[in-house]
Amino acid sequence: xxxxxxxxxxxxxxxxxxxxxxxxxxxxxxxxxxxxxxxxxxxxxxxxxxxxxxxxxxxxxxxxxxxxxxxxxxxxxxxxxxxxxxxxxxxxxxxxxxxxxxxxxxxxxxxxxxxxxxxxxxxxxxxxxxxxxxxxxxxxxxxxxxxxxxxxxxxxxxxxxxxxxxxxxxxxxxxxxxxxxxxxxxxxxxxxxxxxxxxxxxxxxxxxxxxxxxxxxxxxxxxxxxxxxxxxxxxxxxxxxxxxxxxxxxxxxxxxxxxxxxxxxxxxxxxxxxxxxxxxxxxxxxxxxxxxxxxxxxxxxxxxxxxxxxxxxxxxxxxxxxxxxxxxxxxxxxxxxxxxxxxxxxxxxxxxxxxxxxxxxxxxxxxxxxxxxxxxxxxxxxxxxxxxxxxxxxxxxxxxxxxxxxxxxxxxxxxxxxxxxxxxxxxxxxxxxxxxxxxxxxxxxxxxxxxxxxxxxxxxxxxxxxxxxxxxxxxxxxxxxxxxxxxxxxxxxxxxxxxxxxxxxxxxxxxxxxxxxxxxxxxxxxxxxxxxxxxxxxxxxxxxxxxxxxxxxxxxxxxxxxxxxxxxxxxxxxxxxxxxxxxxxxxxxxxxxxxxxxxxxxxxxxxxxxxxxxxxxxxxxxxxxxxxxxxxxxx
Amino acid sequence: xxxxxxxxxxxxxxxxxxxxxxxxxxxxxxxxxxxxxxxxxxxxxxxxxxxxxxxxxxxxxxxxxxxxxxxxxxxxxxxxxxxxxxxxxxxxxxxxxxxxxxxxxxxxxxxxxxxxxxxxxxxxxxxxxxxxxxxxxxxxxxxxxxxxxxxxxxxxxxxxxxxxxxxxxxxxx
Numbered sequence: 001x002x003x004x005x006x007x008x009x010x011x012x013x014x015x016x017x018x019x020x021x022x023x024x025x026x027x028x029x030x031x032x033x034x035x036x037x038x039x040x041x042x043x044x045x046x047x048x049x050x051x052x053x054x055x056x057x058x059x060x061x062x063x064x065x066x067x068x069x070x071x072x073x074x075x076x077x078x079x080x081x082x083x084x085x086x087x088x089x090x091x092x093x094x095x096x097x098x099x100x101x102x103x104x105x106x107x108x109x110x111x112x113x114x115x116x117x118x119x120x121x122x123x124x125x126x127x128x129x130x131x132x133x134x135x136x137x138x139x140x141x142x143x144x145x146x147x148x149x150x151x152x153x154x155x156x157x158x159x160x161x162x163x164x165x166x167x168x169x170x171x172x173x174x175x176x177x178x179x180x181x182x183x184x185x186x187x188x189x190x191x192x193x194x195x196x197x198x199x200x201x202x203x204x205x206x207x208x209x210x211x212x213x214x215x216x217x218x219x220x221x222x223x224x225x226x227x228x229x230x231x232x233x234x235x236x237x238x239x240x241x242x243x244x245x246x247x248x249x250x251x252x253x254x255x256x257x258x259x260x261x262x263x264x265x266x267x268x269x270x271x272x273x274x275x276x277x278x279x280x281x282x283x284x285x286x287x288x289x290x291x292x293x294x295x296x297x298x299x300x301x302x303x304x305x306x307x308x309x310x311x312x313x314x315x316x317x318x319x320x321x322x323x324x325x326x327x328x329x330x331x332x333x334x335x336x337x338x339x340x341x342x343x344x345x346x347x348x349x350x351x352x353x354x355x356x357x358x359x360x361x362x363x364x365x366x367x368x369x370x371x372x373x374x375x376x377x378x379x380x381x382x383x384x385x386x387x388x389x390x391x392x393x394x395x396x397x398x399x400x401x402x403x404x405x406x407x408x409x410x411x412x413x414x415x416x417x418x419x420x421x422x423x424x425x426x427x428x429x430x431x432x433x434x435x436x437x438x439x440x441x442x443x444x445x446x447x448x449x450x451x452x453x454x455x456x457x458x459x460x461x462x463x464x465x466x467x468x469x470x471x472x473x474x475x476x477x478x479x480x481x482x483x484x485x486x487x488x489x490x491x492x493x494x495x496x497x498x499x500x501x502x503x504x505x506x507x508x509x510x511x512x513x514x515x516x517x518x519x520x521x522x523x524x525x526x527x528x529x530x531x532x533x534x535x536x537x538x539x540x541x542x543x544x545x546x547x548x549x550x551x552x553x554x555x556x557x558x559x560x561x562x563x564x565x566x567x568x569x570x571x572x573x574x575x576x577x578x579x580x581x582x583x584x585x586x587x588x589x590x591x592x593x594x595x596x597x598x599x600x601x602x603x604x605x606x607x608x609x610x611x612x613x614x615x616x617x618x619x620x621x622x623x624x625x626x627x628x629x630x631x632x633x634x635x
Numbered sequence: 636x637x638x639x640x641x642x643x644x645x646x647x648x649x650x651x652x653x654x655x656x657x658x659x660x661x662x663x664x665x666x667x668x669x670x671x672x673x674x675x676x677x678x679x680x681x682x683x684x685x686x687x688x689x690x691x692x693x694x695x696x697x698x699x700x701x702x703x704x705x706x707x708x709x710x711x712x713x714x715x716x717x718x719x720x721x722x723x724x725x726x727x728x729x730x731x732x733x734x735x736x737x738x739x740x741x742x743x744x745x746x747x748x749x750x751x752x753x754x755x756x757x758x759x760x761x762x763x764x765x766x767x768x769x770x771x772x773x774x775x776x777x778x779x780x781x782x783x784x785x786x787x788x789x790x791x792x793x794x795x796x797x798x799x800x801x802x803x804x805x806x807x808x
Contacts, residue, residue: 150714159708278644285648292655313656320652327645331638374658569708571738571760 003068006056007147010097013049014137020046020130024123039126043111046133047104054097057146058088067154070094070146076160076569078541086171087161092295092311093146095174100136102175102182103129106211110186113632114207121197125207128189135318143311160541160569169229177222177249181287183215184256184280191280192326195333201273205266206631208280212263213628216256217621223249224617232577237511237588237605239613242392247370248290251363255283258359260624265352269341269415272349275356277330285323286367292316293370341416348413354406362399366392404459404499407492408466427465434461438500445584446508446608447526456503464496487630491623498616504609511605517598524604527587528552532559534600542567547600549578549589562591562602586610670777670785675702676767683734683742683756690757695779697729697754699806702777703793704765705756706737707745709773715792719752722798728806732756735765735773778802 020042026032057070061084066072074087074094089098107129116122140146164170187208194204226246231239240246259279266276292315343349369387408431412423435458443449467489476485512524516531523529532548544565551558562578577590585608592601675692682688695702703719705712719730732753734742739758746756759765768777778787778801786805789797 153713155713281644316652316655320649320656324645324649324652327648331642331645333641371655375654568738571708571736571741 002056003060003065003147003149006053006060007145009049009053009056010137010141010147013046013053013100014134014141016042016046016049017130017134017137021127021134024127028120028123028127039123040111043104043108043126046130047101047108050097050101050104054088054101057094057097058085060147061085061088064158066156066158067149067151068146069148069150072150072155072158074161075158076541077157078568079158079161079166080540083161083166083171087165089174089178090161090165093140093144095178096136096140096144097146098175099178099182100133100140102179103133103136103185105179106183106186106215107133110211113210116203116207118197121193121199124193124196125186125189128192129185132185132189132318132322135321139311139314139318143314157569160567163542163565163567163572163574164233166567167229167233169225170233173222173225173229176218176225180215180217180219180222180256181249181252181291183211183218184252184284184287186211187215187259187280188284188322188326191277192329195277195326195329198333198336200270201266201276202268202270205263205273205276208276209260209263209267210628210631212256212260212280212283213624213631216253216260217625217628219249219253219256220617220621220624223253224614224621227617228614231610232579233574237509237577237590237603237607239505239610242369242389244370245290245294247366247392248286248293251367251370252283252287252290254359254363254366255279255286258356258363259283260627261352261359262356265349269343269349271341271343272353272356274330274335279356279360281323281326281330285319286363288315288319288323289367292319343415344417346413346418346421348410348415348418351406351410351413355403355410358399358403358406362396362403365395365399369395400499401455401459404463404495407495408462411466411470411488411492423469427462427469430469431458431462431465434465442504442508442608448508450507453503453507456499456506460496460499460503463499464493467492467496487623487627489623490619490626494616494619494621494623496616497612497619501609501612501614501616505607505613508608509605511603513592513601513603515595515599515601517600525606526553527606529604531600531602534598537563539565541569544576545591545594547591547602549602551580551587558587560587560589562589564591581611583611584608670769670788672784672786674783675777675779675785676764678757678759678764678767680764681758683732683739683758686758690755694755695731695783698779698781698783700729700731700754700779701802702731702733702768702779703753704733704735704768704770704773704775706735706773707741708737709735711792712774713749715774715794716749716752718794718798720750723752729754733764733768733770734758735770736760736762776802778805780805780808 019037020039023035023037024039027036060068060071061075062081064071064075064077064084066075070091070093071087074091075084079087087094089095107126110129111122111126114122190204190208190211193199223246226249227239230241231237259276262272262276262279266272292312295311295315341349369391372387408427409424412418412427435454438457438461439449439454442453481489510525514522514524514529516522516529518531518533521528521530528551530550530552532550534545534547537544537546542565544563546561546563549560549562551560558580560578560580563576565574565576566572567574575590575592577588579589580587585606588605588607590603592603594600675695677692679689679691682690701722703715722728723730730752732755734756737758737760739760742756742758746753757764762770768775774792776789776793777785780786787801789801791797793802
């Protein structure tokens, strides 16, 4: 009964979102004032409906209602309750409902926190958002209905949630990512409405900025959690794989970063108006394109969703309708007035322009690398190639270098024209000292220096000094620092910390395959590794071979457990890596194959500074969140 | 000139959509046709019921036949199970099972409980034969004619309607 109720509510939501997508436009453009509705009330109603629908899906999971096909495919009686709850968004259908929920949540936020006297403009933004929500609801109901029943004979037990998703980070990662993706709806709707109303650039940019920053914050957290999950769950010890799905999240992230920087300029100086509009459209478009690539099955990746060409077609249709529609409006809008504020090559505006060009070209290159295999296959009649990490790394490096150098000086620049560059020598000397200090620390810790890490570490020092020094120079009181500079300091310093992490981990990592039987030991780097024991364990829904491996480096002894689990419902095998984490290095063991009766292979890795990557990402997320929230207070 | 530049994003994006669209629409055909009229791929895998018995292509002797990809974790497979049983009971043709990435004990349990429509089931835990066949997922059904050629493929549940529309015509050849 509850699933039918949830289904019904989803249909009511569909109808109301269609109303929301059409009525306000009739009121504004055809002047049927009698049809005027309260967009505040409607947005709250839509949100409540989708929440109820989502809750009924959660309920079906919690009570093990295997007559619901989606529950039967993704849950199991023996699944721990927490994962039953999280399994709700563990696959395609449920995650779409969550996505719609997130879009509705952003829309409510926009309606209630945007103070504009122009009611028609707000109604238009609301209406465009509702159209997208309607399209997603239609997609869900017609191709991916999570409430579909298996009748008349429901299975007695479900197939289980994919074992590698039975993990904390993975239960939190998708919602954060969906909130990030769906948040880009608001800047998109604002940009389209701004064209229709020929809004002043400064005005619409101020509406858009907080939402862009908040979506970017969620995207950052979502991507970082995904990377952390891949690191310990997939058992490879890597933190970024250039997998199509990772790229599908990375491209909108790059564009959202470009967008909020461009919006700062638009809001303060009234320039880059058209550019910001295009970026808003493309940030939204790439978030949909990512969804299309992942769920249509045209790209294969570690993130397998239930694949169905019909779904791909539907998403492509949504993408085509909204993006081509908005670009059509863009191409026929007469932007008329020439933007007035002039700026010189030394200005902050020009700095933002460079930042945007670099980010956008980087985003295009990554997108190109991701879909190139498809295009190649289409043109050569089925020959397949794959574009792997080497391509992306070669592309990324020069862009990251240029962006980092720019980031170091960016905060010193002034609007219009920077009068002096006298900060440069000091910035250079101080970065060099920080750089030497880091190198010294690395040498003390690891007895080794790698030239390959020097460029990245210098870059990180440059960004760090550029970020912290300017804050000191402004001579702000403590309170003013918190109020004015905290967000940017967090975000930019986070980037520096992330860069150090990437530089060190990519040069200083060590790995080795070893073969041991219990009681044996071997030497690796400065560690003595001892295979202590291996036991059979029984988990709630899996059996496991659990090995204890100890690391001893003279002063410290640590025991690390790594497991090979066989999940009972599906028979799938997963490797649980054992990780001893600290700020400076991770010891990482993953159990391999059972070669003979009691002889096992292990992969041992030492990953210095890898935590700094996620720490940096966390700071970036906090920084952009604070910056977004600050925008509300200002008004 | 300015107008042309303003229309540029539209043109670029629209072409991208067209490329993606064309790809999406051929994709099916390519997959469908890749195996049609070719002979069944070679394999060397154990039998589900008897681990020591190694099965190869030469064991598929009773032709024409269906090869049905199934697993206990696959809910839709249980939906089509009664129909497969019916094909067997009415001796319409032989069905060989390809047990795909499954738990052996559970699979045998299921056959014991719900009946076994298969002449035998190939036990493909790692999905090796499934890769050669280009299997999307379970369930999938292939029709092999009396000369051992794959003639038809169906992704999804097989029932009376699918049988009539896609498969029965090959039986009467």
